[in-house]
Amino acid sequence: MRALLFSDPSNLPKLVSASKDIAEEIHAITWEKIAVPVDRLEVIKGALVNDCWVSQLHEEIKTFDLMLMPATRDSKEIASRLAAKRGLPYISGALSLKASDGLLTTRVVFGGRGIEELKISMPAVITVNLDVYEPSFGEPKSVEERKIECSSKISSIKERERKTDVDLTKAQVIISVGRGLKKKEDLSMIKELASLLGAEISCTRPISADLKWLPEERHVGMTGVKVKPKIYLALGISGQIQHAVGFRDADTVIAVNTDPDAPISEISDYFIVENLYEFVPKLIKAIREKRKEKSN
Amino acid sequence: MDVIACVKLVYDEAQIPVEDGNLLIEQAPVKISDADLNALEEAAQIKEREEGNVTAIVVLTGPFDEAVLNEVLAMNVDRIIIVEGKEVRGHNPYRTAQAISKVIQRENINYDIILCGEGTSDQYSCALPAIVGEMLSIPVITFAGRLEINKGRIRAERYLESGFEVVEAPLPAVASVTPEINEPRIPTVLQIMKAKKKEKTKVKASDLDLNYPDIELIDMKAYMRERLRQRIEGDMNKAIGKIMRVFEEKGVIR
Numbered sequence A: 001m002r003a004l005l006f007s008d009p010s011n012l013p014k015l016v017s018a019s020k021d022i023a024e025e026i027h028a029i030t031w032e033k034i035a036v037p038v039d040r041l042e043v044i045k046g047a048l049v050n051d052c053w054v055s056q057l058h059e060e061i062k063t064f065d066l067m068l069m070p071a072t073r074d075s076k077e078i079a080s081r082l083a084a085k086r087g088l089p090y091i092s093g094a095l096s097l098k099a100s101d102g103l104l105t106t107r108v109v110f111g112g113r114g115i116e117e118l119k120i121s122m123p124a125v126i127t128v129n130l131d132v133y134e135p136s137f138g139e140p141k142s143v144e145e146r147k148i149e150c151s152s153k154i155s156s157i158k159e160r161e162r163k164t165d166v167d168l169t170k171a172q173v174i175i176s177v178g179r180g181l182k183k184k185e186d187l188s189m190i191k192e193l194a195s196l197l198g199a200e201i202s203c204t205r206p207i208s209a210d211l212k213w214l215p216e217e218r219h220v221g222m223t224g225v226k227v228k229p230k231i232y233l234a235l236g237i238s239g240q241i242q243h244a245v246g247f248r249d250a251d252t253v254i255a256v257n258t259d260p261d262a263p264i265s266e267i268s269d270y271f272i273v274e275n276l277y278e279f280v281p282k283l284i285k286a287i288r289e290k291r292k293e294k295s296n
Numbered sequence B: 001m002d003v004i005a006c007v008k009l010v011y012d013e014a015q016i017p018v019e020d021g022n023l024l025i026e027q028a029p030v031k032i033s034d035a036d037l038n039a040l041e042e043a044a045q046i047k048e049r050e051e052g053n054v055t056a057i058v059v060l061t062g063p064f065d066e067a068v069l070n071e072v073l074a075m076n077v078d079r080i081i082i083v084e085g086k087e088v089r090g091h092n093p094y095r096t097a098q099a100i101s102k103v104i105q106r107e108n109i110n111y112d113i114i115l116c117g118e119g120t121s122d123q124y125s126c127a128l129p130a131i132v133g134e135m136l137s138i139p140v141i142t143f144a145g146r147l148e149i150n151k152g153r154i155r156a157e158r159y160l161e162s163g164f165e166v167v168e169a170p171l172p173a174v175a176s177v178t179p180e181i182n183e184p185r186i187p188t189v190l191q192i193m194k195a196k197k198k199e200k201t202k203v204k205a206s207d208l209d210l211n212y213p214d215i216e217l218i219d220m221k222a223y224m225r226e227r228l229r230q231r232i233e234g235d236m237n238k239a240i241g242k243i244m245r246v247f248e249e250k251g252v253i254r
């Protein structure tokens, strides 16, 4: 089977891992040179809006059995438009891929309460949820670089920011904050706790999207990152399903919430009914003391 | 300024009972897909600002509930078009998008902008708005956290993993909106009463001559994970002690 991969540079190594099991031949298209073990790497420059990628890939896709992209928001748009243009089946946010007289995929539904298995024929277009994959690095067999021009009815007025290197899927300990946090300044207390534990900080969608206290790439859940730490400490988080699906694979979930009936009580290992503003300083103190004890 | 809002009726995912690893979907109440409330609110605001009509289109891919249709109409929607029939049942964004595009053409519905939710509460494919745009050959703007309409053009802040992108396109266009774009109104009882009298047009899916690539649903299971669910209430020292022990067991405190 021949697969064509299209991805932003940062997600490409994981997308290669996702496609290695099912494709014999892999071609990849991205916009910065990056060392991934594919048969052919095409680096296309030109600061292109989604519209341009759709028309570009529309031609490239023709000779492939499968077109794979990461399940990012841009890719979801590009992938579904491509599938529509070519009349191909499209699966959004696949968790797993298996070839079997067509293609079997799984995906999460009902906000994270269910998982379904779907079968489609090939050729097909798929966006893959990459949170479970390790990146693959290596030299491509061949590389081609080119620049293209494109005019579109849609113009980009302000360039987007670049993703940073934070990868929450690798974190062993995660401290996650929700709307129980009252103001942005209170993050300093959370940061102090995080640094004591060598933890990463994550959040619910309202904290990043509505309040913009933390960058978008740190929100956990259905539309954010899916994490699998040893410990997920949820502070002031109600535990709506759209958030909870993001920490489903954590070993141990500890939740601190003032509301004894918060939904997170049903989906945590340790549910602590306390005010996070009292709990966190006490926990910081306890960790400091424990450390002193150990170093003596 | 005429607006079309695409609205899906879904089973409320938070209220689906689980039995032996199976989801008893049909026992859950029906609701408007969450982000579609934001699309409806945005449509109502555009209409209230610029004058014009709001048409809601609902393709009955899943459950039906007349009362929920009235809730749609109560959000200052002028009329609703319902596409029904076994031909559109089940999740297949291509097919649903085709039903919407064809019904817009067949019923000659005027529009300057088509608004959708970013993704549905049950499927979250985020595919339909983009496919509708392709099928109608109009500009597509997805994941808009803010919209402005000015002199026949639409400007949007697209809400992405890495931050915002601001884009602009000529109308007519299709846009999908994120839950952050607005605070959906809650219709009053009076508005819901009045909604009952508004126009509901039913269109048979079999009249739309749909053709689409198939997606076969093989299986569906609950995606739950059992947790210990130990509760510590009213004893801070005990809570801290417990958490410290868990940290040590997991090797988190070095």
Ligand SMILES: Cc1cc2nc3c(=O)[nH]c(=O)nc-3n(C[C@H](O)[C@H](O)[C@H](O)COP(=O)(O)OP(=O)(O)OC[C@H]3O[C@@H](n4cnc5c(N)ncnc54)[C@H](O)[C@@H]3O)c2cc1C
Pocket (backbone or CB within 6 Å): A177, A178, A179, A180, A181, A203, A204, A205, A206, A207, A219, A220, A221, A222, A223, A224, A235, A236, A237, A238, A239, A240, A241, A242, A243, A256, A257, A258, A259, A262, A274, A275, A276, A277, B034, B035, B119, B120, B121, B179
């Ligand atoms: C299409 C769609 C997709 C979505 N995707 C996501 C997603 O990927 N990720 C996500 O997170 N959300 C997502 N959401 C939003 C989600 O439904 C919830 O609204 C959100 O997760 C709630 O965030 P929260 O728990 O921070 O806030 P709230 O629900 O407001 O909960 C705050 C909690 O803090 C507690 N609290 C208050 N004060 C204190 C205190 N002093 N100490 C301790 N506890 C306190 C309260 O009791 C409450 O339980 C999505 C929604 C939609 C419609």
Ligand SMILES: Nc1ncnc2c1ncn2[C@@H]1O[C@H](COP(=O)(O)O)[C@@H](O)[C@H]1O
Pocket (backbone or CB within 6 Å): B005, B006, B007, B008, B009, B033, B035, B036, B039, B057, B058, B059, B060, B061, B093, B096, B115, B116, B117, B118, B119, B120, B123, B124, B125, B126, B127, B128, B129
């Ligand atoms: N059956 C439907 N009827 C009307 N609109 C729909 C339907 N399904 C999806 N949509 C619209 O398309 C958006 C994205 O849906 P999806 O691609 O399924 O995630 C939704 O938020 C709706 O606005």
